[in-house]
Amino acid sequence: MSAAQGHAREIGGADAAERIAEIHIADLHAYYGESHALHGIDMTVHRGELVTLLGRNGAGRSTTLRAIVGLIGRRTGSIRLKGEEVIARPPHAIAHLGVGYCPEERGIFASLSVEENLMLPPVVAGGGMAVAEIYEMFPNLAERRRSPGTRLSGGEQQMLAMARILRTGADVLLLDEITEGLAPVIVEKLAEVLGVLKARGYTIVLVEQNFRFAAAMADRHFIMDHGHVAEVVEAAELEAKAHVFEEYLSV
Amino acid sequence: MLTDLLGFPPQVLFGQLLLGLINGAFYAVLSLGLAVIFGLLNIVNFAHGALYMLGAFTAWGLAQFLGLNYWVALFAAPVIVGAFGMGLERFLLRRLAGVDHLYGLLLTFGLALVIEGVFIKLFGASGQPYPTPAALTGGINLGFMFLPWYRGWVVVASLIACGATWYIFERTKLGAYLRAGTENPKLLQAFGVNVPLLTTLAYGYGVGLAAFAGVLAAPITQVSPLMGSNLIIVVFAVVVIGGMGSIMGAVVTGLAMGLIEGLTKVFWPEASATVIFLVMAIVLVLRPAGLFGRVA
Ligand SMILES: Nc1ncnc2c1ncn2[C@@H]1O[C@H](COP(=O)(O)OP(=O)(O)OP(=O)(O)O)[C@@H](O)[C@H]1O
Numbered sequence: 001m002s003a004a005q006g007h008a009r010e011i012g013g014a015d016a017a018e019r020i021a022e023i024h025i026a027d028l029h030a031y032y033g034e035s036h037a038l039h040g041i042d043m044t045v046h047r048g049e050l051v052t053l054l055g056r057n058g059a060g061r062s063t064t065l066r067a068i069v070g071l072i073g074r075r076t077g078s079i080r081l082k083g084e085e086v087i088a089r090p091p092h093a094i095a096h097l098g099v100g101y102c103p104e105e106r107g108i109f110a111s112l113s114v115e116e117n118l119m120l121p122p123v124v125a126g127g128g129m130a131v132a133e134i135y136e137m138f139p140n141l142a143e144r145r146r147s148p149g150t151r152l153s154g155g156e157q158q159m160l161a162m163a164r165i166l167r168t169g170a171d172v173l174l175l176d177e178i179t180e181g182l183a184p185v186i187v188e189k190l191a192e193v194l195g196v197l198k199a200r201g202y203t204i205v206l207v208e209q210n211f212r213f214a215a216a217m218a219d220r221h222f223i224m225d226h227g228h229v230a231e232v233v234e235a236a237e238l239e240a241k242a243h244v245f246e247e248y249l250s251v
Numbered sequence: 252m253l254t255d256l257l258g259f260p261p262q263v264l265f266g267q268l269l270l271g272l273i274n275g276a277f278y279a280v281l282s283l284g285l286a287v288i289f290g291l292l293n294i295v296n297f298a299h300g301a302l303y304m305l306g307a308f309t310a311w312g313l314a315q316f317l318g319l320n321y322w323v324a325l326f327a328a329p330v331i332v333g334a335f336g337m338g339l340e341r342f343l344l345r346r347l348a349g350v351d352h353l354y355g356l357l358l359t360f361g362l363a364l365v366i367e368g369v370f371i372k373l374f375g376a377s378g379q380p381y382p383t384p385a386a387l388t389g390g391i392n393l394g395f396m397f398l399p400w401y402r403g404w405v406v407v408a409s410l411i412a413c414g415a416t417w418y419i420f421e422r423t424k425l426g427a428y429l430r431a432g433t434e435n436p437k438l439l440q441a442f443g444v445n446v447p448l449l450t451t452l453a454y455g456y457g458v459g460l461a462a463f464a465g466v467l468a469a470p471i472t473q474v475s476p477l478m479g480s481n482l483i484i485v486v487f488a489v490v491v492i493g494g495m496g497s498i499m500g501a502v503v504t505g506l507a508m509g510l511i512e513g514l515t516k517v518f519w520p521e522a523s524a525t526v527i528f529l530v531m532a533i534v535l536v537l538r539p540a541g542l543f544g545r546v547a
């Protein structure tokens with residue numbers, strides 16, 4: 001583990017007031033054309049934390065991630081990444097602050113081979129995983145490196161979508177429903193990968209339907225509803241605030 | 252021999268096949284440029300014929316005013332016209348990103364009319380001669396036909412341009428960006444690739460290919476303001492047949508349509524001007540996305 005990552009863990013354990021905010025969102029509004037999807041989101045994620053965005057379908061979780069990486073054309077408010085205001089920056093500039101994005105639809109490119117997909121995202125910072133290490137983590141991808149990206153199974157595509165952002169050196173990972181529709185063994189594998197990443201000091205925002213998957217690792221949960229953050233639940237408050245999950249997540 | 256049986260001397264058959272191959276080479280290079288542009292800009296570039304003409308005029312101007320020869324023009328004209336194209340993309344076409352295809356079509360069609368109008372005003376509608384480069388005058392008698400060196404060179408140069416484009420697209424990192432940008436430009440940009448810049452470069456490259464074809468055509472067709480508008484209609488039919496957005500499809504369809512046109516000239520001359528449109532109609536009925544097009 002590099003010195004920087006060790007440092008990140010140390011900071012992760014420090015007092016909240018002294019911690020460095022990797023993501024600091026204030027009064028974020030986002031629009032799809034005329035439709036107003038986010039109504040003033042406030043959210044802070046510190047370095048080395050793993051947080052989840054939970055909520056019903058259409059609550060605005062994916063939109064929040066898209067707004068952070070700059071994929072929502074019209075957004076207002078403030079998004080600070082590692083201290084830099086990015087609300088007016090184009091997506092390619094935001095990525096170079098060290099942000100890796102794994103979209104809900106996975107976004108594997110059909111006209112690229114598995115290996116081309118893996119090598120596609122430009123390196124945005126030092127300290128990314130070596131290709132050999134990634135293939136060790138996801139042996140299936142190594143076997144199928146020459147196949148077209150979309151020839152992979154759903155689980156393999158999801159691993160590819162994760163793997164390609166680990167190569168870039170991004171240390172803020174925005175992961176949108178990575179376990180959706182996947183077999184339990186693959187979900188387990190992804191949980192194991194997330195555990196490794198958290199231990200290495202990555203900052204992770206996880207959009208999840210699968211609450212059990214997320215609860216074990218998360219430091220904090222943001223419960224979203226109708227484009228707002230309805231509640232923030234710390235890991236320690238899970239028991240005490242069980243009613244919140246009942247209220248906002250049960251269908 | 253089959254050709255003798257049918258009553259055609261081989262010179263006629265091979266002569267027309269060569270002509271067909273040359274036309275096909277132009278179709279291939281031009282439709283390739285259109286495919287590259289369509290991939291990233293989602294615009295059917297109706298200015299393509301005018302930019303092809305600009306390539307020929309640039310070669311002519313370089314010779315006329317700067318005394319630069321064909322070989323210099325073959326590299327310089329695509330760069331100059333490509334740079335002009337990048338300016339068009341940056342300051343005009345980019346504003347149409349995200350609106351209906353129709354606007355891009357109208358804008359590029361209007362640009363073609365303006366560019367051609369300006370050149371008719373400046374140089375008249377009739378052509379300016381452009382000499383065949385000295386090294387490629389004359390030809391060789393192959394026994395069954397006479398092959399002018401320059402015509403052979405046009406085919407070879409076009410195939411090199413197509414092969415180089417294929418290599419860039421399929422075998423390089425830049426090509427992976429271009430393919431990914433064609434599929435999902437937003438995600439590619441979210442990964443940190445400067446997609447607006449990539450788009451400008453792709454337009455410049457497609458336009459450069461058109462200008463390259465224009466320089467190749469200059470010694471054959473003369474250099475005239477409307478040289479592109481005559482050709483481009485057929486090229487659009489080729490693009491419809493091949494399907495938008497496939498590199499190999501553009502090249503293969505271009506060459507094949509040239510050859511079909513040539514053969515039709517031998518066997519049924521009256522139909523040679525319409526055969527490509529007939530093929531287009533059939534393809535549109537049977538495979539609306541084109542022979543190589545991906546069905547969306
Ligand atoms: N591309 C889009 N165009 C227009 N509206 C959209 C678009 N994507 C999402 N929305 C709307 O924005 C709101 C928030 O959607 P979002 O995708 O962020 O929800 P989510 O919390 O990720 O839920 P899920 O992924 O389960 O649907 C919803 O009302 C949705 O209908």
Ligand SMILES: [Mg+2]
Pocket residue numbers: 061062063104
């Ligand atoms: Mg979503």
